[in-house]
Amino acid sequence: MIRIGIVGDIGCGKTYVANKFGYPVFNADKEVEKLYKNDRNCFRKLNKALPKFINSFPISKKAISLAIQKNEFNLKKIVKIVHPIIRKKMNKFLIKNKKKNNYFRRSTSFRKQNQQKIRYNCFCRFKKK
Numbered sequence: 308m309i310r311i312g313i314v315g316d317i318g319c320g321k322t323y324v325a326n327k328f329g330y331p332v333f334n335a336d337k338e339v340e341k342l343y344k345n346d347r348n349c350f351r352k353l354n355k356a357l358p359k360f361i362n363s364f365p366i367s368k369k370a371i372s373l374a375i376q377k378n379e380f381n382l383k384k385i386v387k388i389v390h391p392i393i394r395k396k397m398n399k400f401l402i403k404n405k406k407k408n409n410y411f412r413r414s415t416s417f418r419k420q421n422q423q424k425i426r427y428n429c430f431c432r433f434k435k436k
Contacts (some may be wrong), residue, residue, distance in 0.1 A: 310401075331407055333400045338393050341367070349392060356384045 311328075313321045325332045342349050343366040353361040360374035361380070374381040 323375070331400070331404045333397050335393055338388060338396050340368075340391065342392060346392070349388065352388045354397070355384065356388060357381055 313325050314418055315321050322334065325334070344371060345365070350361065350364045353366060357374050360370050363370075371385065374385070395396070
């Protein structure tokens with residue numbers, strides 16, 4: 308199995324590039340979006356860590372953004388809760404697709420913990436017209 312990490316800034320075309328390969332893609336951003344919409348356990352943890360910001364389910368991106376804008380340390384709190392859940396989902400994806408070539412798209416904040424799982428990195432950067 309070949310694992311390729313596709314990294315880059317927001318809006319640079321990571322999803323576009325990943326979809327061009329035609330292989331299974333683990334999209335960490337989409338998984339986080341699903342987590343915020345569907346996982347009440349994640350909501351409870353985030354609500355406990357950031358009760359002033361995360362106080363309704365489903366969790367809105369606006370609430371997450373506001374928490375980070377108010378205090379950068381809140382990002383560390385969010386990452387500490389969200390990343391382990393996403394890592395479990397990624398590992399399930401890799402086991403399910405073990406015999407296929409896998410292309411793993413990760414968000415810009417999904418970092419070093421996954422370096423050993425990735426064989427190649429592809430950095431995307433596109434200039435605006």
